[in-house]
Amino acid sequence: MPVSGHRTHWTSLSVFLHWSIVVFVIAQWIEGEFMADFWDGTLDGKALDQSTIILGYTHIVLGTLVLVAAAVRLLDRFVNGRPPHPENEPTWASILARVTHALLYAVLLGMPVLGIAAWFTGSDAIAGYHTFFWNPLLALIGLHIAGALAQHFWFRTGALRRMLPGVRHTA
Numbered sequence: 167m168p169v170s171g172h173r174t175h176w177t178s179l180s181v182f183l184h185w186s187i188v189v190f191v192i193a194q195w196i197e198g199e200f201m202a203d204f205w206d207g208t209l210d211g212k213a214l215d216q217s218t219i220i221l222g223y224t225h226i227v228l229g230t231l232v233l234v235a236a237a238v239r240l241l242d243r244f245v246n247g248r249p250p251h252p253e254n255e256p257t258w259a260s261i262l263a264r265v266t267h268a269l270l271y272a273v274l275l276g277m278p279v280l281g282i283a284a285w286f287t288g289s290d291a292i293a294g295y296h297t298f299f300w301n302p303l304l305a306l307i308g309l310h311i312a313g314a315l316a317q318h319f320w321f322r323t324g325a326l327r328r329m330l331p332g333v334r335h336t337a
C-alpha cells in the first residue's frame with residue numbers, strides 16, 4: 167500500500183537515484199552529438215572512428231539507465247510514499263511543482279523509450295521524436311532548479327535539504 171504523506175524524508179535509494187539521473191542527463195548532453203554522428207553513420211553504413219562508437223554506445227547505456235532509475239524511483243515512491251509538499255509555500259507553487267515533476271517523469275521515461283524504439287527499428291522519424299523532447303526537458307529542468315532554489319532561499323522550506331545525500335530534514 168502506498169503510504170504517501172506519512173514519511174518525513176525521501177528514501178536513500180530515492181536520493182541516490184535522483185542524483186544519478188542528474189549525472190546521466192548531463193552526460194547525455196555532453197555526448198549527445200556523438201550519438202547523432204553514430205546514428206547517421208550507422209544508417210548510412212559509413213566507417214566510424216572509435217570515439218564516436220564508444221560515446222554512441224555510452225549514450226545508449228546511460229540513456230537506458232535513466233529509464234531504469236526513473237522507473238525504480240517511481241516504484242519506490244509508490245511503495246514507500248514521498249514526504250509531504252512543504253506547508254509554508256503558496257498553493258500555486260505546490261501545484262506548479264506537482265505538474266513539473268509529472269512532466270519530468272513523462273520525459274525521463276518517454277525519451278529513452280523513443281530512443282530505443284528508433285534504434286531497433288532504424289527509424290529516422292522516431293529518432294526525430296526522441297530528440298524533439300530534449301529542449302522541453304531542458305526547460306523543465308530549468309524550471310525545476312529555479313523551484314528548488316526558490317524553496318530554499320525564498321519560501322525557506324527544507325525541500326532542497328531533504329534531497330541532499332545523508333540529510334533527513336523535514337520541510
Ligand code: HEM
Pocket residue numbers: 191194195198199200201202203205206225226227228229230232233273274277278279280281282283284285290293294296297300
Ligand atoms: C533520457 C535519456 C536520453 C536523453 C536525455 C537523450 C538525449 C539525446 C540528445 C540530446 C540527442 C541529440 C544529439 C544531437 O543531435 O546533438 C540524442 C540523439 C539520439 N539518441 Fe538519445 N537520449 C536519451 C536516451 C537514449 C536511448 C536509451 C537511446 C537508445 C538507443 C537513444 C538514442 C538516440 C539516437 C538514435 C539519437 C540520434 C538521433 C538523430 O540524430 O536523429 N537515446 N539523444
Ligand code: HEM
Pocket residue numbers: 184187188189191192243248249251252263267270271274307310311314315325326327328329
Ligand atoms: C537533470 C536534472 C534534474 C532532473 C531530471 C530532476 C528530476 C526530479 C524529479 C522527477 C523529481 C520529482 C520527485 C518526486 O516527486 O518523485 C525531483 C525532485 C527534486 N529535485 Fe530534482 N532533478 C534535477 C536536478 C535537480 C537539481 C540541480 C536540484 C537542486 C538544485 C534538484 C532538486 C530537487 C529537489 C529538492 C526535489 C524534491 C522536491 C520535493 O521534496 O518536493 N533537482 N527532481
